Amino acid sequence: MPGRSERPVALVTGCSSGIGLRTVPALSDRGFHVVATMRNAGGRTRPPELEGEHVSVLPLDVRSAGSVRDCVDTVLGTAGRIDVLVNNAGIAPPNFVEEAPLPEWHEVFETNLFGQVTVTNAVLPAMRHAGRGRVVMVSSLSGRVPTPLLGVYSASKSAVESYAETLRLELRGTGVRVALIEPGAFRTGMWHSPMLDADFPKTSPYAGDFARLRAFYRDYIDHHLGDPDRVAQTVARVAAGRGGRRLRHPVGADARTQIALRAALPWAVYERLARALVGLGGRAGKRAGKTEPSDAETVR
Template sequence: MAKTIFITGASRGFGKLWAEALLQRGDKVVATARDLSTLDDLVNKYGDNILPLQLDVNDRAADFAAISKAKEHFGSIDVLINNAGYGLFGSIEETTEQEAREQMETNFFGLLWLSQAVLPVMREQGQGHIIQLSSVLGLVTLPVLGIYNASKFAVEGLSETLAAEVKGFGINVSLIEPNGFATDWAGASAAQTTAMPEYDAVRAAFQAGLTDDIFGVPEATTDAVLKLIDSENPPLRLFLGKYAQPWVKQTYEGRAAEWDSWSEIANAAHGK
């Protein structure tokens, strides 16, 4: 049965790939972008099955208006995919207040506003699925991506809480956690701080770890996303890529060992 999907950041990368895959199989898609011309090819190809909307997700009022327009146009919203976001590259010390705020505005607050906006629609329907594009970097971290890491950690905490709050309304929440993929996320879509020479060695070590094999093929993610959307009992978290789960598992095993080594002191701090 065809579904109505609202997806942000559909101008390029995962967003456009997934939007087209959904349209190809007959779903209705509300595709948002800051520049609507980037959606012209999909509009020309899929006609009335796509509703293109210009949207800056940082604008809360515009987010609510876009959800309202989508509901009015197609009659329902079965799935919200909060895909819009970008990476800010640079050490924490280098990051300006404006850079940090803009990263959080798009990656966290935009996602929050759209989640809030769609909830009344989904509650009225008695069903829905909110899919948040997080990252493996919402569970583990890399140097020179500190503010991006923080934004995705925030998305993880928000979405896990939201899942518990809305389950009783028939609404599911899922976090997609990709490892690196060969999109333009680290290229044209990225922002860069002004480099301090003191962090040259940190940057060099980061770059040295970026081997070609680390980056997955974006087109290969489509089947997994379609299966997630179609699942009657979708998971809270879905890794994408062969490196994400082993990396997180190794990191959490290390954390558990450290917690255990300090457990006596931690328990004593309870006081009774």
Template sequence: MSQSENRGTEAVALVTGASSGFGMLTAVKLAEQGFRVIAAMREPSRKEELERRAERSGIMERMHVMRMDVTDAAAIEETVQAVLTAYGKIDVLVNNAGYAAGGFVEEVPMEEWRRQLETNFFGLVAVTKAVLLQMREQRKGLIINIGSVSGLAALPGFAPYAASKFAVEGFSESLRHEMSSFGVKVVLLEPGAYRTAIWNKGLSQIASAEDSPYRARLDAVLKYSRKAAETAPDPQEVADLIGRIVRMRSPRLRYVLGRGSRVLIGGRNLLPWSWFERIVARALK
């Protein structure tokens, strides 16, 4: 990465998981808004769609693809230091990298639990820690963590994913308190189902034996999830919201978005648990 002539003046954004979905759309959106965007992805060979969109929008000169596996501490440090060397700062961090693992608790191998948390939670923490010193010293910055409605209301069959997103909730809330006096803002997005590859990937990895005692319930969960994915809204909504948030002077901590998300969260928070539990069970029959 060559050193920019506008070092220190041009706003710089680092977006993780930028090869597809929310990450790719957010990288393009921020570049369209004038940011120098570092589009980080585990496999840069998957950059074709991102670059095609960037070319079409006339923003290729502001888009830089870099390899970064959020489960690799050395890779994180290398990427962040390369960005700081080239541009002197990171103004916005969008922690988007992640995937959805599923299955009923008894049948999910422990190594899958660890892999889910390593990517969705510990990876997010590691990238955040890598940029905090610089943001704190410049006394400004914005960290946007992509959580999920699953971090507020957990459904059966996706306990590993929900656990990772509940962890992101607590982390983001604590971090916001810690950084408020240093001018660093922390925002948490909690999208529901959108038309992205995360659910197809997650659903395709769920395995269960034919004689599993959970087989009927798992089939119902998969049927519900596929239907939700098919009718989900355009993920551009999430990128557009991020585009608005980066312009806000005082963004709030949480933004719930997506069809039915507020109803789900409202039901969980306001109804007696036994009522909510019955509603979920009925929906998944």
């Protein structure tokens, strides 16, 4: 970390890859000194995004209160300020909500929701004292429009949406602004899930749906994911105060379209469309409990 920073300081979580990594140069280009944080800050070759003059790299695990405290204390003790917090770190293990084991639910919520709460609470006193600051929460289209196979993740991001909205209302008048970034689907490590390559138990009542959903997601991942730089640029624009007074910032045509359809359509119409879009036809009630007829025990 440099000494007292003339530049405004932006602290970003989850910078080892994907959107967080791309956000580092985007913020630096907008005049910030960027504190790029990650769970494992040493021991590997740093990508060029982290080598800039106005970038410092520090360890931070959003699931460890001690690690969060150490990181925030280091930044405030050296740079003397944190002007922007970008809560970006997140995980999205796919599963059917009924089949996801409880420890998986805990891991997702501890990272995606409680992680954001822990880091935000560590930073807010300094922002409040300064009478200014921005907290940018990387949520997701899934937080507004839940998707089959991403239900645990969607639930955590819906909670982030609710948390951010309340925080924004409660911080009104303090000079601290809260914003939500809602990306659609972008090309990052989040989509490299072992589940999409692994066997799936044929005995599961979801085996047939899994085969269809996997075909849909594989095609989507191969052909339709957007460039994560678009999300990074939106984060940086909002962090720099160029996002207007809006709370929510959807990114990508898929996000804007699906949010609009979800709000406009009656549920019965939306439900048919949402299932058809991901390759699931038919009526949900008819499938329950049925498995695909086959001698094999797993879907490959």
